Amino acid sequence: MVASELVPGEGADVEAAVMATVDTYHHPTSTAPIGMVVDRLGSVRGVRGLRVIDASILPDVPSAATNPTVITVAEHIAESRVEGEIDLVRRR
Structure with missing residues (x-):
């Protein structure tokens, strides 16, 4: 049991x-936000x-921890790639 205030x-x-x-x-x-600098799948506007x-x-x-928020966004974008929504740029 605490009898009195400890800190300060x-x-x-x-x-x-x-x-x-x-x-x-x-x-x-939020330095390159979706909709302004990149599209919803992370493509930088004007840079192929x-x-x-x-x-x-x-x-x-985010109001939650940054790490799990970024992991969730990255997984969503990766899943979109697997499902074929993202076209890959091939080097020639």
């Missing part, structure tokens, strides 16, 4: 404690044969 401690400066301990995950996303399939194509910063 009773009578402590709460704002200073938050500022000293808060941090971000620093996972940049180039696909971007990472966190940068997410239209908004």
